[in-house]
Amino acid sequence: MNSNNFRNLRNIGVIAHVDAGKTTTTERILFYTGENHRIGDVNDGNTTMDFDPQERARGITIHSAATTVHWQGTQINLIDTPGHIDFNIEVRRSLRVLDGAVVVFDGVAGVEPQTETNWRLADEYRVPRLAFINKLDRVGADFLRVVASLQERLGVRALPLQLPIGAEGDFRGVVDLLTMQALVWDRDDASAPPRVQAIPPELQSAAEAARARLLEAAAEQGDALLDAWLRGDELPLDDVRAALRRGTIAGAFVPVLAGSAFRNRGVEPLLDAVVAYLPSPGEGPAAAAAEGPLSALAFKLTADDHGAMVFVRVYSGKLKRGDTVFNASTGKAERVSRLYEIHADQRVERDELVAGDIAGVVGLKEVLTGHTLAERKDAAVLESIVVPEAVIDVAIEPRKQADAAALSKGLGMLVREDPSLRLRQDPDSGQTLLSGMGELQLEVSIEKLRARFGVEVQVGRPQVAYRETIAGTAEVRHLHRKQSGGPGQFAELTLRVAPLPRGTGIRFENTVVGGAIPREFIPAVEAGIRRAAQSGPFAGYPLVDFEATLVDGSHHVRDSSALAFELAAAAALREAVMKASPVVLEPVMAVEVITPADYLGDVIGDLLRRRGHVHGQDARGNAVVLSAEVPLEQMFGYIGHLRAISSGRAQFTMQLGHYAEAPKSIAALAA
CATH class of the missing domain: 2.40.30.10 (Translation factors)
Structure with missing residues (x-):
């Protein structure tokens, strides 16, 4: 495929917070493009994209699912991604390879936590986006309020291409601000195309003002267009569309569309916008070079x-x-x-x-x-995919000892498929620990073991995946010497450790000069440090956020080896950490609670009792949205308690915010 053929190809993803209508939107896309002849429904468990039995049973997307459709002569490779934070790795790896995205927003809730997380990931991977404000037929839906929340919470220039006609249950169409025509869907029947008519008189003034802002944004994308706009000339629509495409791809603004996917309203214009404004593989910040080796x-x-x-x-x-x-x-x-x-x-x-x-x-x-x-083993390596932290552990073992081999195989496959799962041995109990981003992810993984590998397992209670680090610096000299008749083992080294900022990970530095340690043994030193860091000496948790510097050392001509230096480095790290004020780190979750105002005081009081810090509250219709940070250790079973104190009317979401030093009482229990 050459770059000219790229024009007729779009690689896009559909991303959103859970329950914003992302899969429903995707199912409508499949229907309107002719890929499907019936519309799947999430509630009925018969969607095309959520085909996994667990997805259909739970009514949520767990795995990113790919398909190919065609619209107006353009091939669209489409990936539907999960909205739940526990399956964020699926969003990460999809955004890494996509050229554009449609972000679906709930017309009532606006910008929700997982939408914001996914938006930041799209920023990180420089993926141009369209915003589709969905569910405008719901009570409390407000298109302009959601547009404002895009600008305030996401820091983007949100550029409506449409205005909704009617509100809530009366939502029936959109005003196309480029053509200044109304598209009205008289029925919910997906097979009925929209009726084109004049703009309702009560929307004429608002539409003209919105169109003026749209044309101004387009004019800013080219000198010739800007000159024509400043002169007051009528701008050719093709030139305006081309300018909007350039601005979208460059990230100057985000086009915003309106609709109700469930009621089959607004999906065709959304597909038109995907073709018109999202980049082909040959365009955009991460453009593909078609020619050259694989x-x-x-x-x-x-x-x-x-x-x-x-x-x-x-x-x-x-x-x-x-x-x-x-x-x-x-x-x-x-x-x-x-x-x-x-x-x-x-x-x-x-x-x-x-x-x-x-x-x-x-x-x-x-x-x-x-x-x-x-094509070559020494070819350039593409930027990889950042894997999120695991924050919850469960101990897992087979119900029958005869299933031990099958369990080991199944766990190995799960971890290979999902890099956000971790597998390790508890150094004290010897138990196998499976770690993940949340309880739901671990539940799904354990169900896979039963369904796919036929293994029944016993699972311990979820535990917090603590970390350990150091608060001070230390330097130790360690001698590893072993003589047992044959060739011996000799390695001597001086290692210095120092703390790094949270989230930095492990950094290794070598300052040895003069050949005190032969160059071929240096990688073994780093390997020993990283291996020892998998289980820290203070509490047995992974050791993070430190720098280990190899300062000096010595070797023996016959008895030194890579293994000897790896063992010496591991022992030196353990010794140095215990002298560098080791501390336990706990995951602190970013929590958002949506509660009726009547229960606000009880909800805040409960969060404070959980060692939480409330740092913001906003009105959302007749409800209040609380933003807080709460240690994960305090959040197990929270949903049941929240429902009890709010008569079942409050809800919450959470995701990893950061790791922080645990109080001494918690650290003592964790150790």
Whole structure:
């Protein structure tokens, strides 16, 4: 595929907070593009994109699902992503390979926590976006209020392309501000196209003012258009659309559209906007270079009855069935058995993939999420995918000892598929600990073990995934010497440790000069430090946010080896940490509670009793939205208590805010 062909291709994702109507919007897209001849319903459990049995049973999206549709001569590769924070890794890896996104907002709730999180991820990956304000038929929906919340909470220039006609139950259409025509849906029937008519008189003035702002934003995207606008000339619509496209791709503004996906209103104009304003693979900040050798990123792995499949985005070159390629991240060769275009849970075999394609590859044995596929082992490695922190642990073991091997295999596959899951051994109890981003993610993972691998397991109560770090600095000299008849082991080194800011991770520095430690042993020192940090010496939790500096050392010509220096480094780190004021860190969650005003005092008091800090409250209709930070240790079982004190009317969401030093009483219990 050359860059000219890119014009007719869009790789987009649909992202949102849970329950904003994201999957419902996607199902309507499938219907209007002719991919489906019936509309799936989340409540009925028969959607195309949520095809996993757990998704249909729970009524939420758990896995990102890909499909391909066509609209007005343009191919759209579409990924529907989860809205629940526990499955945020699915959003991260999808945004990493997409060229554009449709962000769905609840017309009542506006900007919600997970929408904001996903928006920041899209900023990080420089993904141009359209905003679709959904559910405008609901009581309390307010298009202009949501537009204002986009600007205030997300810090973007929200640019309406439409104004809604009617409100709440009377929402029936939109005003197209470019053509200054009204599109009205007389019935909820998806097969009935909108009726084009004149703008209602009561909206004429507001539409003219909104159109003036739209034209001004477009004019700012080009000197010739700006000059014509300043002269008061009528701007050609094609030129305006081209300017809006440039501005959207550059991130100058975010076009905003209105609708109610459930009532089949506003979806066709949304598809028109995807084609008109979102970039092709050859455009935008992360434009693909079609020509040149193969370069592709593996962004997702799945395993089913057909075997393991790796989802890839091809950035340049071609990938053919039967090709031998290199994993540039590991240097190992892999052979491609089959290539598939994905349509939710259906597959269409392909002979080759070209630049811009997002598809599935079968046959790759050791490729993981974030690895780069290329024609040469020494090819440039593409930017990988940042994996979020795990904050909750559960101990897991088979009900029957005979299932131990199957459990080990199943856990290995789950962790390979989902890099936000972690697996480790408790150093004290020897139990296997599965860690994740939340209770729901762990519940889903455990259900997969039963359904896919036939393993019944016993699961302990969820526990907080603490971390440990150091508050001070220390320097130690450690000698590792072992003699047992044959070749000995000798390694001597001086190691200094110092704290780093929260979220930095582990940093290793080598300041040894003069060959005191041969260069070939330095990687072993770093490996020993990182291995020892997996289970800290103070409380047994992963050790984070510190710098380890190799200051000095010595070696023996015969007895020194990489293994000796790795063991010495691990022992030196443990010794140094215990001298550097070790502390326990606990995850602190960013919590948002939506409560009727009548229960506000009780909700705030309860959060304070949970060691929470309330740092903001806003009105949302007749409810109040509280923003708070609360230690995760205090949030287990919170939903039941919140319902009890609010007569079942309050709700909440939470996600990891940061790690902070735990109080001494909590640290003592954790240790």
